[in-house]
Amino acid sequence: MTTDPRAVPAPEYRPGGIAARAMGARVEAAGYLDGLNPEQRQAIEATEGPVLVLAGAGTGKTRVLTTRIAHILATGRARPSELLAVTFTNKAAREMKERIGRYVGQAVEGMPWLGTFHAIGTKILRRHAEMVGLKSDFSILDTDDQLRLMKQIIQAEGVDEKRWPARQLASHIDGWKNRGLQPREVPPGEAKAFAGGKGGALYGAYQARLKTLNAADFGDLLLETIRLFRENADVLKDYQRRFRYMLVDEYQDTNVAQYMWLRLLAQGNKNVCCVGDDDQSIYGWRGAEVDNILRFEHDFPGALVIRLERNYRSTSHILAAASHLIAHNESRLGKTLFTDSADPEAEKVQVASVWDSEEEARAIGDEIERLQRLGHALNEMAILVRASFQMREFEDRFVTLGLPYRVIGGPRFYERQEIRDALAYFRAMIQPADDLAFERIVNVPKRGLGDATVLQIHAYARAKGIPLTLAAAEMVETEELKPKARSALKGLTDSFARWRAQVDVIGHSELAGIILDESGYTEMWQNDKSADAPGRLDNLKELIRSMDQFDNMQTFLEHVSLVMDAEQEAGLDAVNIMTLHAAKGLEFDTVFLPGWEEGLFPHQRALDESGRAGLEEERRLAYVGLTRAKQRVKLWFASNRRVHGSWNSSVPSRFLDELPEPHVDVIEGKSSYGGYGRGGYGASRFDQGAAFGSTYQTPGWQRAQARIAGPAGGGAMGGGAAGRGRGGDDHEFNQDPGRPAGGFGEARTGFAGYGAGRSPQRDRWGNPIVEKRLGKVLEGQLVTKSDAEAARYKCGDRVFHLKFGNGNVVEVEGNKLSIEFDRAGRKRVLDSFVQPA
DNA sequence: GGTCTAGCCATTTTT
DNA sequence: TGGCTAGACC
DSSP states (O other): OOOOGGGOOOOOOOTTSHHHHHHHHHHHHHTTTTTOOHHHHHHHHOOSSOEEEEEOTTSOHHHHHHHHHHHHHHTTSSOGGGEEEEESSHHHHHHHHHHHHHHHGGGGGGOTTEEEHHHHHHHHHHHTGGGGTOOTTOEEOOHHHHHHHHHHHHHHTTOOTTTSOHHHHHHHHHHHHHTTOOGGGSOHHHHHTTGGGTHHHHHHHHHHHHHHTTEEOHHHHHHHHHHHHHHOHHHHHHHHHHOSEEEESSGGGOBHHHHHHHHHHHTTTOOEEEEEOGGGOOOGGGTBOHHHHHTHHHHSTTOEEEEEOBOSSSOHHHHHHHHHHHTTOSSSOOOOOBOSOOOTTOOOEEEEEEEEHHHHHHHHHHHHHHHHHTTOOGGGEEEEESSGGGHHHHHHHHHHHTOOEEEOOSSOGGGSHHHHHHHHHHHHHHOTTOHHHHHHHTTSSOOSOOHHHHHHHHHHHHHHTOOHHHHHHHHTTSSOSOHHHHHHHHHHHHHHHHHHHHTTTSOHHHHHHHHHHHTTHHHHHHSOOSTTHHHHHHHHHHHHHHHTTSSSHHHHHHHHHHHOOOOOOOSSOOEEEEEHHHHTTOOEEEEEEOOOBTBBTTBHHHHHHHHHHHHHHHHHHHHHHHHTEEEEEEEEEEEEEEETTEEEEOOBOHHHHTSOGGGEEEEOTTTTTTTTOOTTTTOGGGGGGOOSOSTTTSHHHHHHHHHHHSTTOSOOGGGHHHHHSSSHHHHHHHTOTTOOOSTHHHHHHHHHHHTTTOOHHHHSSSOHHHHHHHHHHHHHHHHHHSOOOOOOOOTTOEEEETTTEEEEEEEEETTEEEEEETTTEEEEEEGGGEEEO
8 A cells, every 4th residue: 555655644623723723824815705795705614524515607616716726725634735626628637737826836736636537547556556457557548448448348348349349338338437346346237238138248358458558548547446445445545534625526426337436435534515406407418416415415425515696707697597497397406596786788688580591690799899899809709509510511611701700619639540649659668568559650650560470479479378469579570460560560569669768868758759750640631631631730849848847758748648728729810600509608798699499409309308307307407508798698599490411490599488588689670680680481480570489389389399299209400301301391480370471481481392302511502692682781890891902812823721730723703812722622711711732 | 561442430528 | 401320342
């Protein structure tokens, strides 16, 4: 067992003692408790015993969390190294550290146990690795490695890979690990569910293989720590003593394994404080258990529950909308947000209807430009979508408009192919047992070592019971391989030997550069002509640059597999586009929420797969979206949306009907969006200002219900066949009671009449005049966007565009260029967005 | 061993 | 509709 010299227990804290009183005086003087409301203050000062802080959106949660830590440190209740503070993401951990630093200065550096569940798990596991069958330098596998490993195991067990794909096994194993289940603990029924009864065995085989590879996957970082604690009471005791105070952020996102981990540690002194919001639990699908938070008082008897309901973020309209909506959920502890700031000028929540997703993007783009002209910063605006495919339309539109935007989310830095490849080289060099790393790069760049050769190396390695790297090194000395393969492999193994010899000779970042150059990896991307190749080379450079902060290759690898993030350029003033999930924890002055349609939001799959619980999670997602907004929130839904290529008519989301009428403004097509003039299609219940009829009675809601429960059963998103048939839903809209005939209705009927075969995108009205008018609008926007300086490009010029790559200019019209891109086809873009290639 | 094509699939995502 | 994967083919 490890004994950390820092682990000498601090003296017992005596409330009311002389030291305590003196420190109390200092705390008041320090002023970090100033300006807190009574609940916040209580949450900070209730340091002893279990505490659950139910922190609604925008109620100062982060402040409470960081101040609480500062308070514990400032009052001498614990030393920095005796605090355990757990977050879910590295970003959250970084921010927390940064904010605590503001209160306590350097002391934060002495907080080794501030981090993600996984980072802290890793730290503990490395200290006691041998107790769970690993060595302290075990590798951490990413999902890619995991999948490849599972594929091998499925094959080795003679299971038909087509019927039982590795992905599916991965999700089973993932699920088991989320629930804290070791292979032998998997309920027999579930263990049999995969591959005709082999599921449990495959899980066991996978775990065994991980141990041979001296590797752990993300789930193991928790699961093996739990096992370590359970099987070694003295180790557990040591940590229970060490962690005098424990804090957990985003408690609603914990899964069963994390809960078990926490329970084990908290059984010591029980000073555990969990902060979360059940209404913001949106990760049920990846194992988060809302139950953990709902059951807190039961699991930690005598727990103090503190509700933070005073909101400092949003206007009263936004809060009313969010609260009213979320009140439709049954599984919740119940909080009601309120605000003191009563601004009579505050904008109501806006709801607008558009014809299709293209118009949605156009209208939102216009609205953004309007706000921009009024002096609003783009950084303070965000478009939050349910699914990432929705982003494309906005990106396309913004590129056309020349409106700067950034997409938040997407693949993480270390998940990118080039980063993974580079890391695999480093791993294979440092860790000869890391077969997965070796396999990944053995033929990258292509050096003529295909499946056949790899299979031979595998066989050799298995026969001798040695890792692939060693097997390869031995095989090049034998006659087993074909001459071509043999010399290629020799080149590689010689290189590895050469690099290994230099590990202690030259700096690790310098060595990394040498490896990437000598292996031909850099060259591979230099020769690649695709648009993203330069970016990949930049990423590799960035990777090497970032290595300097670390002492050696090992510490770097540890860091990168666990905590490395892509840096987002923050300097640019740009509109933010992201998924609702990615938006949790952020806030913006203006929030656009497009795509509020049945099937998309709530998403049909959530309803199909998880029924009412799924619906409630979707509703929480809507709640998260609304509560991101400080000043204004604008909701949109389109009557038509393209799903997998074909057009479907859609029904407005039931969530719209769950908003409180007095706080909502329905934007009529003919008023604000006169330019488009078609708002209102399919939005019958929003017509004539008679919006939002009593809940559950409106036709939209009833249609939605019928659709979900109906015989069409599991019908595709938003209406599938019905929408495409003659008339279909469109016809139905016309029959809505109380809907005035004529006007827009005519036009829409017109469309529905020939709707079956035609794509609204191409010939939406069947009327060339309308088409032209649209064109003009487009022109207007383009021209207003940048001044008419002399054309910088001429036809035939070769140019590079950040998003579309290289292309040739085929038409110049002022500052607008038509470019035939090599990969993206013909696009119209502003000249300021391209540079000479 | 590398390239081409038919077939499949299609939320949300952190570590 | 479009991007990815497995298997056929050169």
